[in-house]
Amino acid sequence: MREHTFSSFDIALENLRRKPFRTFCMTAFVALLAFVLSGGSLLAVSLLNGISSMSRRLGADALLVPGGYERRVEGALLRGEPSAFYLDGEVAQKLMRAKGVAQASPQLFIATMDSAHCAFPVQLIGYAPESDFVIAPWLKGQLSEGLQDGEIVIGSSIDAKAGTKLRFFSTDYRVRAQLERTGMGFDTTVFFNMKTARDTLKECIRYGGAQVADAERAVSVITVDLAEGVDPSAFSRNIRNRFREEGAEVILTKSLISNVTRGLNALLTFIAALALILWALAVGVLAILFAVTLNERKREFGIYRALGSTRKKLVHIVLSESAVISLGGALVGIALLCLLAFSFAPLIRLTVDMPSLQPSAGTIALLLGLSLTVSLLTGALASSYSAAVIGKLATSAILREGE
Amino acid sequence: MLLELRDLKKEYLRQGSPFAAVDGVSVSVDKGEFVCVTGRSGSGKSTLLNMAAGLLKPTSGSIAFDGRELSKLDDDELSFLRNTRIGYIPQGHSVLANFSVLDNIRLPFYLYKREGNPTDRARRLMEQVGIPHLEKSYPAQLSGGEVRRVAIARSLVNAPQLLIADEPTGDLDRQTTEDVMNLFTQVAGDGVAVLVVTHDADVVRHNSRHFSMDSGKLTEGGG
Known part of the structure; x- marks a missing residue:
């Protein structure tokens, strides 16, 4: 503990530091979520850009080719x-x-x-x-x-x-x-x-x-x-x-584009479903972890209460812990994604086997920002139950001990 | 009068029927007084103490601290009052495992924004309770008696007017019990009102006033 500071944030940091394994597991879970969310959205936008570029470049109604x-x-x-x-x-x-x-x-x-x-x-x-x-x-x-x-x-x-x-x-x-x-x-x-x-x-x-x-x-x-x-x-x-x-054959460019679009739609649906399932899982698992952790720690929070902490302060501690975990996890997930996506972009394009066009830096920043926001909200949502009941639980933990 | 409890009652539902854990208790504690409440487990001592500390709302009756009615204070005001003017020692192991002894003792000071530095006072209190050498130790490295001394030092760091202790000698040996009770006597001598509940009748000799509690009712003297 640093000198002269016991803010909710300091207390939250200290609590996380003293439980490294628990902190690592929760952070890794959020990192996975951020990775899939930002990676999925980046891939989806790249593919949509690719389709759009293809429509513009294939500026003919039909291609006549050898059968x-x-x-x-x-x-x-x-x-x-x-x-x-x-x-x-x-x-x-x-x-x-x-x-x-x-x-x-x-x-x-x-x-x-x-x-x-x-x-x-x-x-x-x-x-x-x-x-x-x-x-x-x-x-x-x-x-x-x-x-x-x-x-x-x-x-x-x-x-x-x-x-x-x-x-x-x-x-x-x-x-x-x-x-x-x-x-x-x-x-x-x-x-x-x-x-x-x-x-x-x-x-x-x-x-x-x-x-x-x-x-x-x-x-x-x-x-x-x-x-x-x-x-x-x-x-x-x-x-x-x-x-x-x-032996002449006709390729209608609209059909060509709609074939690619069909494949893309299937992939986008898969990405969206994966992101949604993972998000729901993340909220559920983190909520359970927070609740279990809270139950283990209600005596600790009860002591804060007995020493004069307000209910709000306890809520701040819980939310600060979830914010640190969410922010840390999201940054790790996004950093990993950037490392992989930009290092192996050609390989990923080959694997996807569809036209893809990397979005502009502004769009990438927006997508990563959105993923970060969703990850932070996930942490907040997952800890909301714990935050809501912490005041009551903490007080009853102190009271029960005495009865 | 520093603390005035008037016709205090706390009811719970037990198997669908109301049950009074504290039943019509009235008592006053003044500055420098050392009040000891004894009674068997489940007699309502801790419930009474928790109401006096503002942690538990009574079903009926009133609690006034230095003339202020606790029922009229919101959570922020009540928490601040508990932090600044009441030193509370909960029952059992009540120090935080994540923090060193010094940080545990300074913690109540830092829960609110204040001017000053509590470190010197925390060190003086550590001297006073006999644990100056444990400043950097963590609770897991301490004995039961040392943990209790940390809790006592912590309860005094904000110079409270009322010290409330719930079974402060519950798991201590005779010598440590003696030391802890001497400390409370010393604190009371400094003008702090001390309210202790215990099931250990041996500590009564240290007190200026003794109450016994049975089935939620409080009686002055040995009962």
């Missing part, structure tokens, strides 16, 4: 899994002129190789600046003028800086800019214009990385904006019927 490659297109777009697949150039031209198409633009996907002639395995996407309405608009924000031949723009997770060079299929490309995080596969994708993409595809073929009959006309994906009034489902049916033999 049988739908999952790989999703993998490339959502998770940046390197894939290569090609439509015949003639078929691609027909698809772009199909009924119901308002505007269409080709993209060329190339998967680099894990070998000495490539910097690293990554997804390359070539786009046609003259017709593109998906990638070009958000590249425009970071490029004052379009990409020149031999130049690339890289996703936020690629380890290189603007002005440096990256080598793919023994050719060096100048990094013109790096994109901001999107939370989807584009973060690990390299973009270039169609001419550079075709040259790269030829090199890729030379190294045995792709088998394409006509590298000058091959197309991987056609992004399509539908004409006004065209029903996406009807368009989809029509394409499938007309191009059955050519």
